Amino acid sequence: xxxxxxxxxxxxxxxxxxxxxxxxxxxxxxxxxxxxxxxxxxxxxxxxxxxxxxxxxxxxxxxxxxxxxxxxxxxxxxxxxxxxxxxxxxxxxxxxxxxxxxxxxxxxxxxxxxxxxxxxxxxxxxxxxxxxxxxxxxxxxxxxxxxxxxxxxxxxxxxxxxxxxxxxxxxxxxxxxxxxxxxxxxxxxxxxxxxxxxxxxxxxxxxxxxxxxxxxxxxxxxxxxxxxxxxxxxxxxxxxxxxxxxxxxxxxxxxxxxxxxxx
Amino acid sequence: xxxxxxxxxxxxxxxxxxxxxxxxxxxxxxxxxxxxxxxxxxxxxxxxxxxxxxxxxxxxxxxxxxxxxxxxxxxxxxxxxxxxxxxxxxxxxxxxxxxxxxxxxxxxxxxxxxxxxxxxxxxxxxxxxxxxxxxxxxxxxxxxxxxxxxxxxxxxxxxxxxxxxxxxxxxxxxxxxxxxxxxxxxxxxxxxxxxxxxxxxxxxxxxxxxxxxxxxxxxxxxxxxxxxxxxxxxxxxxxxxxxxxxxxxxxxxxxxxxxxxxxxxxxxxxxxxxxxxxxxxxxxxxxxxxxxxxxxxxxxxxxxxxxxxxxxxxxxxxxxxxxx
Numbered sequence: 001x002x003x004x005x006x007x008x009x010x011x012x013x014x015x016x017x018x019x020x021x022x023x024x025x026x027x028x029x030x031x032x033x034x035x036x037x038x039x040x041x042x043x044x045x046x047x048x049x050x051x052x053x054x055x056x057x058x059x060x061x062x063x064x065x066x067x068x069x070x071x072x073x074x075x076x077x078x079x080x081x082x083x084x085x086x087x088x089x090x091x092x093x094x095x096x097x098x099x100x101x102x103x104x105x106x107x108x109x110x111x112x113x114x115x116x117x118x119x120x121x122x123x124x125x126x127x128x129x130x131x132x133x134x135x136x137x138x139x140x141x142x143x144x145x146x147x148x149x150x151x152x153x154x155x156x157x158x159x160x161x162x163x164x165x166x167x168x169x170x171x172x173x174x175x176x177x178x179x180x181x182x183x184x185x186x187x188x189x190x191x192x193x194x195x196x197x198x199x200x201x202x203x204x205x206x207x208x209x210x211x212x213x214x215x216x217x218x219x220x221x222x223x224x225x226x227x228x229x230x231x232x233x234x235x236x237x238x239x240x241x242x243x244x245x246x247x248x249x250x251x252x253x254x255x256x257x258x259x260x261x262x263x
Numbered sequence: 264x265x266x267x268x269x270x271x272x273x274x275x276x277x278x279x280x281x282x283x284x285x286x287x288x289x290x291x292x293x294x295x296x297x298x299x300x301x302x303x304x305x306x307x308x309x310x311x312x313x314x315x316x317x318x319x320x321x322x323x324x325x326x327x328x329x330x331x332x333x334x335x336x337x338x339x340x341x342x343x344x345x346x347x348x349x350x351x352x353x354x355x356x357x358x359x360x361x362x363x364x365x366x367x368x369x370x371x372x373x374x375x376x377x378x379x380x381x382x383x384x385x386x387x388x389x390x391x392x393x394x395x396x397x398x399x400x401x402x403x404x405x406x407x408x409x410x411x412x413x414x415x416x417x418x419x420x421x422x423x424x425x426x427x428x429x430x431x432x433x434x435x436x437x438x439x440x441x442x443x444x445x446x447x448x449x450x451x452x453x454x455x456x457x458x459x460x461x462x463x464x465x466x467x468x469x470x471x472x473x474x475x476x477x478x479x480x481x482x483x484x485x486x487x488x489x490x491x492x493x494x495x496x497x498x499x500x501x502x503x504x505x506x507x508x509x510x511x512x513x514x515x516x517x518x519x520x521x522x523x524x525x526x527x528x529x530x531x532x533x534x535x536x537x538x539x540x541x542x543x544x545x546x547x548x549x550x551x552x553x554x555x556x557x558x559x560x561x562x563x564x565x566x567x568x569x570x571x572x573x574x575x576x577x578x579x580x581x582x583x584x585x586x587x
Binding site for chain 2: 013014015017018020027096097100119122123124125126127128129130131132134135136140141142143144156158159160161162163164165166167168169170171172175178181182185222223224225226227228229230231232234235237238239240241245246248249250252253255256257259261262
């Protein structure tokens with residue numbers, strides 16, 4: 001089974017303070033730790049598990065800067081066979097549509113049975129690239145996928161719906177699946193493993209290599225434009241209880257008692 | 264007259280709330296744009312939904328077809344692309360739900376329309392439409408513009424309240440299904456219910472919710488002990504379930520359970536909107552988190568900005584002391 005996995009390098013902002021740049025188009029990236037997008041990590045693991053079952057090859061593809069080599073190498077250490085880094089100044093400012101277009105440029109010439117992406121990315125949260133790429137490739141897709149079973153050129157996939165409900169679908173291959181977190185338990189990657197994976201090939205491709213022109217990518221090729229970023233207005237918010245652990249605990253216990261929660 | 268399409272969403276015989284939220288929220292925009300508000304309803308035996316939608320839209324386009332009985336992104340895309348090509352709406356609005364996330368991006372790509380997903384609002388200035396969406400887990404908002412003069416948006420659940428007083432008296436228009444052939448690539452088989460768990464968190468008066476910041480499954484006894492002292496039950500966020508630290512039945516949020524306890528004590532929870540959607544109806548919300556800018560503090564009534572590992576053991580002792 002030939003599998004392509006699309007991955008993205010994103011900043012970890014879960015517990016970091018986020019500030020906006022002067023031109024209001026981006027956040028300040030200095031001091032932030034970067035990692036593989038959480039959803040994509042599950043997609044890589046899913047690909048590796050499918051390869052372990054059916055054999056074949058895994059190609060990981062990422063649009064980004066030279067630093068994205070780090071996450072590609074990490075995926076190679078998990079079990080992928082080769083990497084493609086799509087890197088060109090012309091790609092800067094691409095929206096989800098333009099990113100899908102760039103990925104399409106590289107993937108259309110690869111033989112594949114399955115394309116996996118994360119269902120969304122933790123930075124922009126667009127959840128657009130996967131199904132957009134599927135449409136460009138002319139293949140069916142399903143997103144928010146929580147289980148994949150392959151049989152006779154078809155996939156039985158589970159999709160996560162709301163409120164704990166799931167749906168079971170049958171989809172013809174080749175297809176693209178957007179992977180939801182929790183589908184598997186991504187394996188641990190050691191420094192040693194990443195070092196060993198250095199022998200595997202990473203190909204770098206730019207605008208011309210994928211047969212696109214400058215007006216098809218970047219801001220020119222995007223359909224949506226970020227006008228400005230701003231910090232969301234805060235509501236009334238919580239009454240903050242101040243003090244050390246003993247003080248805040250005593251005060252909170254008092255509040256709970258007043259509110260009749262402590263029976 | 265131009266029109267705005269809003270796609271009605273329904274599942275297993277029920278119109279989903281997001282449909283009326285979108286129609287209520289977009290009505291103001293349709294007036295500003297001078298466009299009719301048109302609900303698009305696809306399905307089988309959906310007459311009852313059409314009656315409800317009369318209050319919320321100027322027109323209700325109804326396409327009945329047994330191939331549309333259950334949501335199928337492939338079938339829906341075929342019908343909607345035909346309908347959008349024919350009627351050329353200025354804006355098409357779809358829910359940012361499991362349903363819309365599977366449908367909107369490929370539909371927009373087929374029709375060459377700009378799409379902004381997961382929008383929580385919009386602005387309309389000098390004839391130009393802007394979408395407001397959240398990025399970086401709700402820490403930053405983005406104002407987004409569209410190229411061209413036809414647009415598409417998906418809207419986050421809960422972004423707009425339902426106008427319960429709406430009475431627009433819309434006209435129901437029946438449209439013939441453009442689906443002539445079978446849907447070749449994608450087949451719906453069945454719905455799968457979550458297995459009932461040992462604990463029903465929706466029945467608890469006191470919930471101690473735990474998030475990713477608990478760090479490791481080995482640290483869970485810390486919150487279990489606090490829950491026990493309070494006479495409550497431990498619930499959690501999605502990442503805790505993804506990491507298999509707690510079973511799915513404990514998950515609060517969009518893809519988990521909606522809870523309304525007397526007390527929701529959120530520990531190490533940043534407050535992703537999917538989680539907030541599941542617990543914001545709680546009577547009393549208290550949050551303990553070391554990040555003072557965590558969105559959970561906007562939803563909470565009381566907050567403690569500190570390391571959970573410092574506060575929780577002391578709080579547990581204090582509660583035990585008060586109860587004995």
